[in-house]
Amino acid sequence: MNMFDEARTIDGMIRMLGMTQGEIAKKLGVSQSYVGNKLRLLGYSEPLRALIVESGLTERHARAILRIKDEEGRRECVEKVRDRSLTVAECEALVEVAVEARAPSLIGRAPKNERIDCFERFITESLESLRSLGIEAIKQVGHHGRHRYITISIEDV
Numbered sequence: 001m002n003m004f005d006e007a008r009t010i011d012g013m014i015r016m017l018g019m020t021q022g023e024i025a026k027k028l029g030v031s032q033s034y035v036g037n038k039l040r041l042l043g044y045s046e047p048l049r050a051l052i053v054e055s056g057l058t059e060r061h062a063r064a065i066l067r068i069k070d071e072e073g074r075r076e077c078v079e080k081v082r083d084r085s086l087t088v089a090e091c092e093a094l095v096e097v098a099v100e101a102r103a104p105s106l107i108g109r110a111p112k113n114e115r116i117d118c119f120e121r122f123i124t125e126s127l128e129s130l131r132s133l134g135i136e137a138i139k140q141v142g143h144h145g146r147h148r149y150i151t152i153s154i155e156d157v
Contacts (some may be wrong), residue, residue, distance in 0.1 A: 004049045007038040014039075017059070033156060048074055055082035064092045067099055070123045093132040100126050123150065130154065 001009075014024055021039070025032040041059070043066055044052065052062050061081055066072045077098055081091045100122065120141070127137040136155035141148065 002053050003041055003062065006055065007041040010035055010038050013043060033043060035039075037063060044074070045071060048078065051075065051078055053125070055079075057081060058088065060088045061086075061091045064088065064095050067095050073098055091131055092138070096128045097126060097133075100129060102146070120150065123152065127154075 010024060010028075013019070013027075016023065017024075019027070019037045022032045025035045028035070037059075041049075041062055044062070048071065052065075055063075055078060057078065065074055065077050068077055077091075077094060080086070080094060084090075086094065123139060127139050130137040131132070135157060136153075138153045140151045140153075142151070143149070
């Protein structure tokens with residue numbers, strides 16, 4: 001029985017018995033967070049569930065990848081984790097990069113200087129995520145008059 005079979009079984013018990021997650025957890029002799037974490041896995045589509053199982057990813061990998069909201073982004077992440085044999089920590093860093101990559105679109109209509117500062121923080125955090133994956137990444141900032149210059153150097157892998 002894989003992690004998704006377990007999640008479906010727990011979900012079925014909750015529905016059939018009309019019990020809460022806490023009540024099911026007590027009945028199974030596990031914590032409520034254990035039950036909640038299993039049920040979160042049901043957020044994957046069937047094709048992605050199959051890919052995760054076929055790829056040999058662990059439940060912790062799968063839970064980390066759930067932070068990515070779109071199906072294609074999740075698929076790409078699963079394939080990268082599989083192809084690179086990433087650890088859970090490396091997978092979490094990869095997910096962080098994927099989630100943060102969408103951050104500039106969330107800046108909105110803040111004042112111009114605030115948007116620039118937010119974008120610069122985004123660059124800094126993204127480079128930190130790359131460094132956590134073991135990829136050398138450096139940001140240099142310079143000013144000349146009314147202009148700010150940002151130079152990014154990323155190790156070619």
